[in-house]
Amino acid sequence: MTDDEQIPEIDPTAHLLVVVAARLNRLTNKVLSQLDIPLTYRQHRLLYRVSKGTTSLAELASYGNLTLPTVSESLDGLVRRGLLIRRPAPQDRRQRHLELSDLGRSACTAGQLALGKIMEDLINDLPPEHREVLHETLASVYDAATTHFKADRSG
Numbered sequence: 001m002t003d004d005e006q007i008p009e010i011d012p013t014a015h016l017l018v019v020v021a022a023r024l025n026r027l028t029n030k031v032l033s034q035l036d037i038p039l040t041y042r043q044h045r046l047l048y049r050v051s052k053g054t055t056s057l058a059e060l061a062s063y064g065n066l067t068l069p070t071v072s073e074s075l076d077g078l079v080r081r082g083l084l085i086r087r088p089a090p091q092d093r094r095q096r097h098l099e100l101s102d103l104g105r106s107a108c109t110a111g112q113l114a115l116g117k118i119m120e121d122l123i124n125d126l127p128p129e130h131r132e133v134l135h136e137t138l139a140s141v142y143d144a145a146t147t148h149f150k151a152d153r154s155g
Contacts, residue, residue, distance in 0.1 A: 017141065031114050037083070037107035042066075042074055044115070047083060047100060047108040055098040065149040083107055 032039040049060055061071040078084040083104035089095040
């Protein structure tokens with residue numbers, strides 16, 4: 001490609017999706033980093049998933065479309081910070097059982113409330129019918145992205 005060649009434009013809606021996703025990523029990380037117990041978005045999601053009963057490393061990796069080493073490293077950091085407790089699983093001592101510590105539950109709760117507030121502030125002025133359409137549209141985009149992640153893993 002020479003300097004004279006134009007970089008191609010993409011569909012305006014696709015471009016908007018890219019820039020909104022990037023902006024929301026920065027916003028969520030900013031909000032979570034300012035908590036009394038600072039978190040990254042990945043740390044928050046791991047704590048949230050564990051709070052809902054997902055304790056398998058493979059399941060946690062699958063939810064986030066992450067590799068096992070990435071999730072393991074993230075969990076190790078949460079354990080070191082005292083936010084997660086890792087114990088031998090009662091039914092199989094080779095496996096590890098994860099649970100939130102009291103500090104981890106506080107951090108996860110604070111993160112959930114802070115993210116809920118900022119996201120609600122963003123959509124607060126939308127009429128209910130627009131919120132419903134936005135919800136349906138974002139759910140479709142999320143499902144399509146998940147399909148792409150799964151296809152990348154199997155291909």
